[in-house]
Amino acid sequence: EIVLTQSPATLSVSPGDRATLSCRASQSVGPYLAWYQQKPGQAPRLLIHGASTRATGIPARFSGSGSGTEFTLTISSLQSEDFALYYCLQYHTWPPWTFGQGTKVEIK
């Protein structure tokens, strides 16, 4: 089973600042990594797939990068609606599909 480790657990950022979230895989997942945003009481929403491809309707301030075992989600200028939980998912080797434990982006 591929283990995904996200860091940091909590990221405190001021509105308008850049946020950088990390996801590390226990073995190579190639480009087969996705990012999701989840707000309280809501379902996760797909942001990025293929490590760097934005999903339909996702603003350009969200960008993904990386391959193999090291991945980054960058939010270039945080808006109020971006404060949420973020999860990474690997879909290189399944089953099982595995998620990271999440990073909470909170207002500084």
Add this chain to the structure above:
Amino acid sequence: EVLLLESGGDLVQPGGSLGLSCAASGFTFSDFAMSWVRQAPGKGLEWVSHITSNSGTTYYADSVRGRFTISRDNPKNILYLHMTNLRAEDTAVYFCVQRSKDYYFDSWGQGTLVTVSS
């Protein structure tokens, strides 16, 4: 627009059984594999089970194998999860998820809460 609407969540005693449903619309249901993903209160996301578009193959997480059964009715556009021998650690919101043709999880339902407690 893809819509996934889960139902069936309830309070059930340990050792009990429960069935969840997910009504799908807005896409050709029979063309897509589907999964169930759960989230325990205050915890992260855990993949539970998966079924191919024609029900030919099913997969289960180790934590539920032998207790949960996934199935689908393509003519009715419904995904199911039958859960038996429920444990306290099965308490979670259960999400119905459409898997994309490129194998990541695309659209999600709003979830249904299963609580296992005496």
